[in-house]
Amino acid sequence: MPELIPVIKKDAIDRKIAEIARRISDDYKDSEIVLIGILKGAFVFMSDLMRHLTIPVQIDFICASSYGSGTSTSGNIKLTKELGIDIHNRDVVIVEDIIDTGHTLAYLIEYLKSFRPKSIRLCSMLDKRERRGVDIKIDYSCFIVEEGFLVGYGLDYAENYRNLPEIYHLKL
Ligand code: IMP
Ligand code: MG
16 A cells, blocks of 8 residues: 655645745735646645735646656656636746656746746745756745655645645655
C-alpha cells in the first residue's frame, strides 16, 4: 500500500493563501486581473485564492499535458484546452499547483505571451526545486519543498488523491 506522509496542514495552507492573496490585492490595487489556472491541479488552490482577493478578478483555465513517465514532465507538452477569454493588454496572473522541472510553465508562458497581455506574473502553491531544469521566476509562491512526490489539495498521482484537503508526501 502506498504511504501518505503529512507535509502541509490545512491551517498552514489557509493562512498562507490569505497572505499571498493580500500581497496580490496590494500589488494590483488599481487594476483588474485575469487569473489563469493550469488544469487540473490548480483548481483547488485557485478557488481558495480568488475568494481572498479584494480586487476585481476574471478567471480562465488552460490545460496542458506532457508525455512522460508517471512522475516527471518530459518537456514534450501539448495544450489540451486553450484560453477562452481575451487577455490582450490585461494583467495576467498564472496560477499553478506545483512547479517542478519548469518545462510546463516555460511552454505555457510563451503561449500566453503570444496574446500580448500587459503583464504576466506567476503564482504557485508549491515550488519544488529539486529537478528545476529551466529558470522560472515565481512571483508569488506559497511553499518551497525540496523533494519528493506530493499529493492532495488538487495534486494527483495517476488522477488519485486530488480531493485530500492537506498536502502529503506519497511513498510508493
Ligand atoms: P513541470 O513541467 O516538471 O514543472 O511539471 C509541472 C506539473 O507536473 C505540475 O503542474 C503537476 O501537474 C505535475 N507535478 C510535478 N510534481 C508533482 C508532484 O510532486 N505531485 C503531483 N504532481 C506533480
Ligand atoms: Mg499542474
